[in-house]
Amino acid sequence: MPRLLHYSDIENVYDDPVRAARLAGRIRELDGPDALVCGTGDNTSPGVVALVDRGRQSLDFFDAVGTDVETFGNHDFDYGPTATRSLVADAPQTWVSSNVYEDDGRRFAADHVEPFVVRERGGDRVGFFGVTDPATPSLTPMATDLDFEGPYEAAERAVSALRDEGVEYVVALSHLGGGDDELARRVDADVVLGGHVHSERRERVAGTLLLRPGVNGHAIYEVELSDDGATATRHETADAEPMQSVAAGLRGRIEAAGLDEVVATVETPIERSDQTVHRGECRVGNFVADAYRWASEADVGVQNSGGIRDGPAIAGEMTLKDCISLVPFEEPLVVVELTGAELRQVLRECSSAAVDFGEPDWWHGHVSGASFAVDEAGELVDARVGGDPIDPEARYTVATPSYVLHSDHEFPTIDESHRAGEGDILHDVLAAYARECGVDPEIEGRMRRVSGAAADDD
Structure with missing residues (x-):
């Protein structure tokens, strides 16, 4: 047989x-x-x-x-x-x-x-x-x-x-x-x-x-x-x-690429498995989104969860190879301009309850400069930028991978019409941020799911 x-x-x-x-x-x-x-x-x-x-x-x-x-x-x-x-x-x-x-x-x-x-x-x-x-x-x-x-x-x-x-x-x-x-x-x-x-x-x-x-x-x-x-x-x-x-063949290819430059030292290992990245706020998601916001001076940084690739935890000497392995795509960071109402919708689209893609309990994004909570139905019950409630009529700048402008699967609210600027290649942004600011992300309550009772309290 x-x-x-x-x-x-x-x-x-x-x-x-x-x-x-x-x-x-x-x-x-x-x-x-x-x-x-x-x-x-x-x-x-x-x-x-x-x-x-x-x-x-x-x-x-x-x-x-x-x-x-x-x-x-x-x-x-x-x-x-x-x-x-x-x-x-x-x-x-x-x-x-x-x-x-x-x-x-x-x-x-x-x-x-x-x-x-x-x-x-x-x-x-x-x-x-x-x-x-x-x-x-x-x-x-x-x-x-x-x-x-x-x-x-x-x-x-x-x-x-x-x-x-x-x-x-x-x-x-x-x-x-x-x-x-x-x-x-x-x-x-x-x-x-x-x-x-x-x-x-x-x-x-x-x-x-x-x-x-x-x-x-x-x-x-x-x-x-x-x-x-x-x-x-x-x-x-x-x-x-x-x-x-x-x-032996793969080692030769890696050595020839010359990607062993150390950009930072990571004291506490940073997990980056699929399980970690898609299950809510995590240190690796915060690191990536923080780097985007830092490099662009945008109000908010947003990284789609699917763009952070699975692999072993990053610990000790963080190299350029590690930065590329996190977001191994030859695409630039872009800045988009959104109304507050649109930004609220983007934050809502971090939840699988709002976007029918992937597993039912996935989180689709990671953010910097913003915090928000969604209820069990995926409705936004709290959304802030810089600690202040998002004004639906105001305009906000958001740094995100160029892929997000192209895709209608992750953050479909954002499209090419929102483009306001373009930066460096994503992994180069991570490396520059690591060299300048170090790598020690923390969990800060940026993204939360709340029950009906908790939502009412908010």
Whole structure:
């Protein structure tokens, strides 16, 4: 019977050569003639090494683990379609995508990307198709020249074609995140190998096994396909024997980048995991938002939670590499001008109760110079700038990543019409702030959720 080895969203694993080498080692350990190695997006970027090498550091990993099939995540377009086409052409695996198109209607990178493929393992034929979040142009500004078809219609065509070819099993390679449930209900797939959302998942929907291995290569799934249904085993990677060739290659890339300048010393470790960043006010969010406000002299600093990348805690000597790893995107800080009414709406949009994106209890932002509270319904019950209540008629300046002006997923109130100025690249702002002001953020009650009774008291 065929086996699948599933990784996804490994993103900045490349910035930790040992962890990347252990991930590769676990995959190679489990690999065999009956196995297919599968990736489901965001496996080329973002990260420090990815930013320096435009995602091409992933080619060494793909070669090492012998990836068989891969689909696209939104971050695989971080450096634009031309860079992605070049990477796909040089990668060893087959890229599978049913819903990504060039702006002239042709399939994206049609010479190297298939809408679906069939592979034989263990005496059985396994069909694969790939789908990517159609919101990618909003999530990734460099993907705006591409078209993303509705994934479910594309998936239905691919599955029909695969069943017509008589495959024994159909596998979805999905970078839809929360859309996997609908995918499972709409198409006849045996398993959905998912990604995009960074929390792990293993459950069945409409009889289909849905899997997500989480972020940064801490775990992979081994899937066994059989007539009795797909079953999955989770494997951690921390104790795997590392592939030394992978570690050595990444160390060489990091050293060549020259990013070891120390910009500050951090006495108390600063956590920056997804769990920390999306669960409310945190020290790393305050540090980033404070740096933005300091650099721009704006009234308020705002950082979208999704822009702070998961990784090990920052402690001891903080380097330029650490600053880049926090916000590994080549985008500038911008200043926007908002009315007080608009600013209040932006603060409200920090809450998942107000913006339907991500997990239900997520916080979508971090702020500096402002404080606010929302009730259980996501309504703003208190909002201040500099300690004073926000005047709906006044105008306020806000420093934020340029991505926020482009995206309608995080802080949809802010758009290009609000632009009032532009500053340095984000990670350069963090480094300058760290050199000048040090790094010792504290929790100050900037963002709060309150019960109905507490809201009434406010």
